Amino acid sequence: MQNDPLHSHDAHLLQLQGIENFRDVGGYLTHDSRHLKWGKVFRCGHLMQMTAIDGALLEPLAFRAIFDLRTPPERQSFPTGWKCSLQPEIFTIDVHAEGDDPKADLFQLILDGQISREEVQAHMLADYARMPFQFAPMLKQMCEHLLNTPEGAIVVHCTAGKDRTGLVIALLLLLLGVPKESIYKDYLLSNEGFSSREKLEHMVATFGHKVENIDACMDVLKPLVQVDSCYLETALNAIETQMGSLERYFEYTLQLTAQHRQDLQARLLQKA
Secondary structure (H helix, E strand, O other): OOOOOOOOOOOOEOOOOOOOOOEEOOOOEOOOOEEEOOOOEEEEOOOOOOOHHHHHHHHHHOEEEEEEOOOHHHHHHOOOOOOOOOOOEEEEOOOOOOOOOHHHHHHHHHHOOOOOHHHHHHHHHHHHHHHHHHOHHHHHHHHHHHHHOOOOEEEEEOOOOOOHHHHHHHHHHHHHOOOHHHHHHHHHHHHOOOOOHHHHHHHHHHOOOOOOOHHHHHHHHHHHHOOOHHHHHHHHHHHHHHHOOHHHHHHHHOOOOHHHHHHHHHHHEEEO
């Protein structure tokens, strides 16, 4: 990636003041030796604390759309504070019942000592098995936008930018022909810094909980606040089980024909 202030630390993980886990998904090679264009698809956590400096750094990318995977309570608690002059269209999706905030409920059970690490991990695995189908409408909408809007960039996000965002981005990369090894690498980048006590405190506080007993909860919290390759593997296995193959998932669940996929690849990929 070109040498610029955004990419000074890591080609994918960008240095912003108020946005967690903000990453450029560009640069990944595909099976046919093309690579995803830089500056087109980004992923991150919530945008409530985006600063004016962040906005100035992102302004040249001309973001056209924000794909927000959060629940209505999350959107209400952490409203998007976009600071670029160009205001992108915001797409949302509601996959839970009104007032339901399952991650916050899980946090409370952990902090109250009412659930084990194994139970938390089982909850995450069950969640990942559902997510490819829950968020399929949003992924389909993303692909349609990318096909119909050649200029500018998009950003995909949830609250921490690791689970829902991680899965949707993984599926997009698979759709574009990126090898699974690179997809898992991108997915696991979310763990950078999440093992520290400070990061765990911050993530728990994000959901509005007190953290006095976090040391005692550290081991139980980790399956919730860190990503694990077995989570992504569970999601992909669920697609294979329910649809028979990724190809059938793309064609019948996302309603993307082979021509749609070729057009999307032509739009987002270039020769290395």
